[in-house]
Amino acid sequence: MTSSPSPALAARLAALTPQQRALLRAKVLRARPQERLTPGQRRLWETHHAIGGRPADVVCQAVRLTGATADLDRLAERVEGFVRDHEALRTTFEETGGEVRPVVHEALPPRLTRSHCATAQEAEALARELAREPFDLASGPLLRVVLATGPAAQEAWLLVVVHNLVFDAWSFEMLLDALDRDAGAPAPAVTPFSRWAREQAAWVAGDAGRAAAEYWAGVVDAPPPPLPTDRPRSGTTARNGNRVAFSLPPGVTAGIAALAKREAASAYAGWLAVAWAALEKFGGHADVLLGTFTAGRDRPGAETAVGYLLNVLPVRLRNPDDGSWAARVRTARTISRAGLRHAAYPGELIDAPRRVAGTHPLFDAVFVFDNLGETTRTLQDAVVSTTDVDKGTARYDLTLAVYPRADGVTGWLEYDTELYEEATVRRLAELFTAAAEEASREGCR
Known part of the structure; x- marks a missing residue:
C-alpha cells in the first residue's frame, strides 16, 4: 500500500525541471536497497582489491576495421545506445559496512575518446594503457572505448576496455552485433542483469542447485x-x-x-x-x-x-x-x-x-x-579482426x-x-x- 504525496510536496515535484527530476530519481535509486553481488562478481571484487586494482579481470580488445571507411560518429552513438540499453554498463559498486552492493544508475555514459593509430602495435599499446589505468568501481564508468582512425581511410580501430564485473566475452559479441545493426531494424530483446542474478540465486537454492552442488563436490574430491x-x-x-x-x-x-x-x-x-x-x-x-x-x-x-x-x-x-x-x-x-x-x-x-x-x-x-x-564478421561493411590484448x-x-x-x-x-x-x-x-x-x-x- 502506498500513500500519495502531500499537496505541498506534489507542487514542489511538479515545479522541478526535467534535469532536476532526473537527479532526484537517481538519488532515490541509489538510496534503495540493492541486489548483492553474484558469486562470480564477489570473486572479481575481492581479486580486484587483493591485487591493487591491476587489470587481471579486465576485457581488453583491439578491433581492427578494414576494407571500408567506418563512420566513427555513428559507432560512438551506437556505443552510447548500447550502454543505455543494458543496466550492467550503468552499474557501479559501493561498499558500506563491509557489504558490497551494485548500484544501477539511470545514466552513466561510457568514457568515449578519439585517437589515431598508425599501426597495430600502436593500437594495442593504447588499449593496454587504457586497461592499466585503475578503475574506480564506486564512481565508474567501467566501460572505456577509443575510436581511432588508421593510416588509411579504409582502416580504423575500436578499442574496448571494460571491467569484468559488468561484462564478459558474450557481452562483447553482443556489443559488436549492436554496432552493426541496421538503423531500421527493431531493437533486440534485453534482459536486465539484475533479473538474471535473481534467477541464478533462486536456481542455486532449489532442487537443481542442490543436485549440482553434490555433483561438483564429487568432481573435486581428493x-x-x-x-x-x-x-x-x-x-x-x-x-x-x-x-x-x-x-x-x-x-x-x-x-x-x-x-x-x-x-x-x-x-x-x-x-x-x-x-x-x-x-x-x-x-x-x-x-x-x-x-x-x-x-x-x-x-x-x-x-x-x-x-x-x-x-x-x-x-x-x-x-x-x-x-x-x-x-x-x-x-x-x-x-x-x-x-x-x-x-x-x-x-x-x-x-x-x-x-x-x-x-x-x-x-x-x-x-x-x-x-x-x-566466421568472418563485418561492421559497416568493414572486415573485423579482433585481438585479445x-x-x-x-x-x-x-x-x-x-x-x-x-x-x-x-x-x-x-x-x-x-x-x-x-x-x-x-x-x-x-x-x-x-x-x-x-x-x-x-x-x-
Missing part, C-alpha cells in the same frame, strides 16, 4: 597435486603475467575435428584431450584438474543479458584407459557432457578445500577454447587459450611470472603443440 612451478607458491600474488604465443598449421584444425567427430564428440572435447595429454606430461600425473569457462547462458533470456554471466568450472580428467587419442577424446566428451548438465552452478560455491595457496581454490590452470572467430597480468597460475580457425591455429599460454620462468612455459607450449600434431595425424588416418 584432487590431484598441483602442477609444478619454478618458485614456491605463497599465500599472495600480484598476478603479474606474461604470454607465450604458439601457432599450428591449418591441417591440425581439420585433423582434430575429424578425430572428435569419429568419437561423436565436439571440437572442444578434441582440444581438451590434447590439453590433458600435454599437462599430464608436464605435471607427471594422469589425473588432471582444469578450469574451463562456460557462457552461463542456459536459462531463457540469458542470451540477451549483458554482464558477467561467465562461469568457471572444474574439469576432472583421469583414467585415460589405453592412453590412445580415441580414449582420451571419449573421456573428455563424457566428462564435458556430464558437467554441462550442472553448468549453471557458480564455480565459486563449489565445496572443496583450498588445495593451492594463493590461487583459485579449485584449480591452478584454465583451458580456454574459442572458435567464435571461424596482453595486459601484462595473469588471471590464473596458467591459462591455455586455443583459437582454431580454417587458416590455422593460434593460441597462447598466460602465466604468473612470480611462479614460472618463460623457458618452462615455452616447454609446456611445445608439449601442447606436439600433442596437437600427433592427435591431428591420428584424426587424418
